[in-house]
Amino acid sequence: MPEILSESFFPKINLQESSNWAKDFVQEVVIPRLPEAVAGHFSVELLAILVMLLCAGIFVAVVPLLPLVLVLAERKVAARFQNRTGPMRVGPWGTLQTLADGIKLIFKEDYIPPQGDKILFMLAPYVIFACSFAVFAAIPFGQNILVSDFNIGIFYIMAISSVIVMGVIMAGWSSNSKWSLLGSLRSAAQIVSYEIPLGLSILTIVMLVGSLSMSQIVASQAGGIFTWLIFRSPFTFLAFFIFFISAIAEVNRTPFDLPEAESEIVAGFHTEYSGMRFALFFIAEYANMFAVSAIAVTLFLGGYEGVLPGYDFLGGLPGFVLKTLGLVFLMMWLRWTLPRLRVDQLMNLCWKYFIPISFFNIFGTGIWGLIFETDDVWSIGISCAIIYIGLISAYAIAGRIFARKPEPQPSSA
Amino acid sequence: MESTQQTESKIIELKPFTDEMIVNMGPQHPSTHGVLRLELRLDGEIVREAIPHIGYLHRCFEKHSENLSYPQIIPFTDRMDYVAAMNQNWGFCLAVEKLLEADETKDFEVPERAEYLRVLICELNRIASHLLSFGTYGMDIGAFTPFLYAFRDRERLLLLFEKVCGARLTYNYIRIGGVSEIIPLEPGSIAEQNYLDEIEGFLDYFEPKIDDYNDLLTSNSIFSERTMGVAVMSEEMALSYGATGPNLRGSGVDWDLRRDEPYSIYDRFEYDIPVAKDIPELGAVLGDCWSRYKIRMDEMKESVKIVRQILAEGLPDGPVMADMKAVRPPKGEIYFRSEAPRGELGFYIVSDGTPKPVRVKGRSPCFSALSALQELSRGLMVADIIAIIGSIDIVMGEVDR
Numbered sequence: 068m069p070e071i072l073s074e075s076f077f078p079k080i081n082l083q084e085s086s087n088w089a090k091d092f093v094q095e096v097v098i099p100r101l102p103e104a105v106a107g108h109f110s111v112e113l114l115a116i117l118v119m120l121l122c123a124g125i126f127v128a129v130v131p132l133l134p135l136v137l138v139l140a141e142r143k144v145a146a147r148f149q150n151r152t153g154p155m156r157v158g159p160w161g162t163l164q165t166l167a168d169g170i171k172l173i174f175k176e177d178y179i180p181p182q183g184d185k186i187l188f189m190l191a192p193y194v195i196f197a198c199s200f201a202v203f204a205a206i207p208f209g210q211n212i213l214v215s216d217f218n219i220g221i222f223y224i225m226a227i228s229s230v231i232v233m234g235v236i237m238a239g240w241s242s243n244s245k246w247s248l249l250g251s252l253r254s255a256a257q258i259v260s261y262e263i264p265l266g267l268s269i270l271t272i273v274m275l276v277g278s279l280s281m282s283q284i285v286a287s288q289a290g291g292i293f294t295w296l297i298f299r300s301p302f303t304f305l306a307f308f309i310f311f312i313s314a315i316a317e318v319n320r321t322p323f324d325l326p327e328a329e330s331e332i333v334a335g336f337h338t339e340y341s342g343m344r345f346a347l348f349f350i351a352e353y354a355n356m357f358a359v360s361a362i363a364v365t366l367f368l369g370g371y372e373g374v375l376p377g378y379d380f381l382g383g384l385p386g387f388v389l390k391t392l393g394l395v396f397l398m399m400w401l402r403w404t405l406p407r408l409r410v411d412q413l414m415n416l417c418w419k420y421f422i423p424i425s426f427f428n429i430f431g432t433g434i435w436g437l438i439f440e441t442d443d444v445w446s447i448g449i450s451c452a453i454i455y456i457g458l459i460s461a462y463a464i465a466g467r468i469f470a471r472k473p474e475p476q477p478s479s480a
Numbered sequence: 481m482e483s484t485q486q487t488e489s490k491i492i493e494l495k496p497f498t499d500e501m502i503v504n505m506g507p508q509h510p511s512t513h514g515v516l517r518l519e520l521r522l523d524g525e526i527v528r529e530a531i532p533h534i535g536y537l538h539r540c541f542e543k544h545s546e547n548l549s550y551p552q553i554i555p556f557t558d559r560m561d562y563v564a565a566m567n568q569n570w571g572f573c574l575a576v577e578k579l580l581e582a583d584e585t586k587d588f589e590v591p592e593r594a595e596y597l598r599v600l601i602c603e604l605n606r607i608a609s610h611l612l613s614f615g616t617y618g619m620d621i622g623a624f625t626p627f628l629y630a631f632r633d634r635e636r637l638l639l640l641f642e643k644v645c646g647a648r649l650t651y652n653y654i655r656i657g658g659v660s661e662i663i664p665l666e667p668g669s670i671a672e673q674n675y676l677d678e679i680e681g682f683l684d685y686f687e688p689k690i691d692d693y694n695d696l697l698t699s700n701s702i703f704s705e706r707t708m709g710v711a712v713m714s715e716e717m718a719l720s721y722g723a724t725g726p727n728l729r730g731s732g733v734d735w736d737l738r739r740d741e742p743y744s745i746y747d748r749f750e751y752d753i754p755v756a757k758d759i760p761e762l763g764a765v766l767g768d769c770w771s772r773y774k775i776r777m778d779e780m781k782e783s784v785k786i787v788r789q790i791l792a793e794g795l796p797d798g799p800v801m802a803d804m805k806a807v808r809p810p811k812g813e814i815y816f817r818s819e820a821p822r823g824e825l826g827f828y829i830v831s832d833g834t835p836k837p838v839r840v841k842g843r844s845p846c847f848s849a850l851s852a853l854q855e856l857s858r859g860l861m862v863a864d865i866i867a868i869i870g871s872i873d874i875v876m877g878e879v880d881r
Contacts, residue, residue, distance in 0.1 A: 149625050406703045407706075
């Protein structure tokens with residue numbers, strides 16, 4: 068047996084708990100199927116690493132396809148909103164349009180501004196790209212479809228997605244363009260601000276579940292739509308909306324797309340980028356969009372758990388993807404309907420409304436936890452009743468405030 | 481020595497120094513509506529000063545005109561405000577016709593049918609122009625969809641224009657003494673009836689759409705946040721800068737040339753002139769971006785009213801061109817102004833009795849409105865600059881000429 072493949076070669080490697088599934092898989096599935104002559108040459112750890120690499124490979128291959136689909140979906144959705152057909156030429160119903168665009172972008176000149184900071188300029192897209200894909204590692208797509216089941220999954224996601232702002236600032240600074248600088252600084256201010264209500268909303272969930280692990284958060288929502296965390300208490304219901312709106316701000320989409328506001332600062336932080344580097348920003352944006360929707364689904368909408376208790380209806384991977392795409396569609400809908408906020412209004416919304424409401428949420432969740440020690444029919448029933456009454460009264464109040472006032476008559480001749 | 485140093489350091493503390501950044505917005509920029517260049521002195525997001533630089537679309541219209549005969553100048557006016565070219569044609573023709581009328585030796589009169597066609601087409605053109613203004617304003621504020629809705633409707637109007645003059649943008653349709661006869665619209669013919677029916681069909685489709693657009697954009701709370709109370713142009717300021725048209729009425733001045741100095745046959749129709757007001761319950765301030773924008777939305781409805789009255793009356797019979805051999809105005813000079821979609825369009829023409837003018841000067845409403853930008857934008861944010869440019873609705877072709 069060559070020594071390099073023996074167990075003694077990796078004595079110090081202490082594979083974490085999370086790799087146990089790979090070890091089990093190797094021991095139970097792979098080793099019995101390998102010819103004995105071959106099997107003896109490989110250690111279980113090495114095979115486990117190979118299996119994990121293979122899985123990661125599949126993951127890395129599949130996840131970038133998401134933006135490819137989402138870009139097309141966005142264009143088609145936008146087209147439908149705007150009485151157009153969208154891309155129709157490449158492939159049936161334009162389904163290969165993004166592929167064609169990607170190929171075009173690869174062949175374009177990779178322009179680097181000579182006055183800029185070359186290294187940072189080249190590095191920035193990769194920072195953003197890598198971070199937005201690293202988030203996927205902790206998202207449970209299905210019962211066992213999870214790259215790594217951290218015990219601090221949601222914390223990891225928050226941490227990784229904060230690093231994206233570094234990439235944005237790098238891109239803005241290194242381009243040596245004033246529009247880029249403005250865009251990146253806007254983005255920095257925005258992401259840092261909106262991270263707070265985002266984190267506080269997550270905290271309400273963590274308080275209820277008592278765990279940071281994504282799989283545990285999902286497991287606590289097993290048992291139908293009314294055990295989803297969004298309906299667990301009125302405060303989580305509120306937290307969901309704060310989370311979702313902050314998430315839209317976090318991924319820089321309309322109405323919070325100030326960092327790349329086309330009509331104001333040209334293209335914001337990626338003004339100077341072209342070719343594949345620009346494509347990386349673009350892909351990362353859509354990957355981010357999917358990621359935050361997936362997180363929202365995991366935290367609030369039951370993750371991969373089904374709608375009905377006891378049945379797997381709309382559960383598992385298809386259910387999860389469906390729910391996520393629903394939220395993604397909502398984001399697209401908002402994007403093609405709403406205008407853009409101004410910087411100060413954006414900050415007002417965050418600091419004057421979202422953060423106080425989030426604190427109120429945390430306080431309320433604590434009280435809720437004191438009153439209802441366990442989640443039973445009573446607590447969920449009362450919660451749903453409060454949500455229902457709240458929605459009705461909010462609708463009535465909003466109707467009174469925003470009721471269409473009689474149009475001011477033009478003063479006649 | 482020490483004491484002076486101390487006071488100096490205090491001064492530095494009291495006056496925190498931040499770097500100002502000078503940014504060139506334009507001439508190639510997505511939302512400067514053409515080739516306007518703004519030199520922005522920025523302190524972070526705050527605009528200390530915005531200096532407009534114009535001239536990137538200067539085509540020597542006025543100098544060219546001195547070497548062209550009067551009918552040859554009309555296509556040049558098309559290129560002034562290319563969004564509302566019919567109205568530009570008309571403005572120039574009106575001035576020349578005023579000159580021709582001064583000639584007592586000849587009996588010059590624009591035929592009735594031509595007047596009706598002119599009002600019909602120009603009011604439709606006003607709708608098309610305001611539609612574009614509405615769409616691009618939505619895009620400036622960040623909403624993309626209204627832009628495509630506006631263009632969808634404008635497309636139908638352009639097809640209507642195409643049917644009378646063959647062009648979609650630079651029409652050269654209104655001629656001195658009448659309108660173009662390139663595509664004949666025989667009085668009482670089926671073609672004429674079909675054309676009028678088509679216009680009626682468009683109006684029936686379009687009138688409820690204006691309310692839709694008001695729901696979609698005008699009453700959108702983000703949109704109102706962005707535009708209400710921003711860049712308030714007071715009545716005095718509007719008058720002193722010579723702002724006209726929707727910009728003037730947006731500041732609360734009740735002035736419209738169609739009603740106050742009626743030319744052509746505008747005195748025969750009934751319509752209102754929308755004038756902005758303070759609307760405290762909505763938050764709109766008289767003279768802000770929202771008021772100027774809202775005037776355009778209301779004006780579209782008024783234009784629809786005028787066109788409907790023409791359709792109800794029907795076009796009168798007769799020729800569409802005055803009976804004349806050549807355009808040779810008598811010696812003299814004229815300044816005539818008309819109400820174009822963007823305001824008061826004036827032409828000053830000096831004639832020495834030859835077929836070519838000695839001097840032509842265009843008075844551009846956009847230029848006057850643009851000159852107010854520097855004062856309006858002081859102390860606002862970068863995003864507000866875009867909102868102002870959109871709300872005063874400039875077309876650089878007309879500013880630079």
